[in-house]
Amino acid sequence: MDLEEVLACADLVGRSGAAGFEVGYLDDDPTNPRWYAHAQYRGARVIVEDHPTPSAAADALAQRILAGAKCRCGRLVATSPYGAVAYNGTLLTGERWTHEQARQTGQCLWRRAGPRWDPSCTAPPITITGARQ
Numbered sequence: 635m636d637l638e639e640v641l642a643c644a645d646l647v648g649r650s651g652a653a654g655f656e657v658g659y660l661d662d663d664p665t666n667p668r669w670y671a672h673a674q675y676r677g678a679r680v681i682v683e684d685h686p687t688p689s690a691a692a693d694a695l696a697q698r699i700l701a702g703a704k705c706r707c708g709r710l711v712a713t714s715p716y717g718a719v720a721y722n723g724t725l726l727t728g729e730r731w732t733h734e735q736a737r738q739t740g741q742c743l744w745r746r747a748g749p750r751w752d753p754s755c756t757a758p759p760i761t762i763t764g765a766r767q
Contacts, residue, residue, distance in 0.1 A: 636689040641749035643692035647673040650699055657688045671695040696751060702731075705742035707757035712741040 640657060647655040654674035660683065661668060671691040672681035682698055685691035702725045703711040710731065725731050743754040 638749045639689040639696075639746070640692040642746050642751050643671065643696040645749065646696050646699060646751045650703075651675065657692055659688075660684070673699065693746075696746070700744055700751065705744070705753050705755060705757065707742050707753065707755040709740045709742040709755070710736050711753075712743050713745070715743060717741060 643657075644655050650673070652673040652675050655672070656674075657669065657671045659667060659669050667686055668683070669685045669688050669691040670681060670683040671685075671688075671694065672679050673695060680695065680698060682691055682694040685694055697713055700711045700713050704725065705711050744751050745754070746752075
């Protein structure tokens with residue numbers, strides 16, 4: 635198991651505003667392990683299932699969260715140098731994203747670096763002021 639994939643997913647889930655994150659197995663069959671991962675948001679759950687390892691489930695969940703997301707720089711998130719997959723579709727926010735919008739706005743490549751997913755842009759991180767300590 636690649637623990638960094640699970641940690642990177644947990645970090646991404648937290649940074650995306652989820653209230654919960656879980657990785658678990660679907661059954662006790664040792665010959666065909668099936669793992670799931672899910673993130674809980676307000677009234678919605680993003681889930682992936684039927685992966686051979688916990689790290690594969692966590693990576694699939696991270697990919698699903700990032701596909702259809704917009705980076706804080708305003709561009710469409712891509713997890714591959716070949717481009718984003720949310721062209722002419724609906725983002726996770728429910729917003730429609732056309733080919734023309736994607737072409738005009740551009741893409742921001744996100745890559746996993748150890749236990750964290752990071753964008754290729756230089757947009758400053760989002761900070762919350764006045765937060766309770």
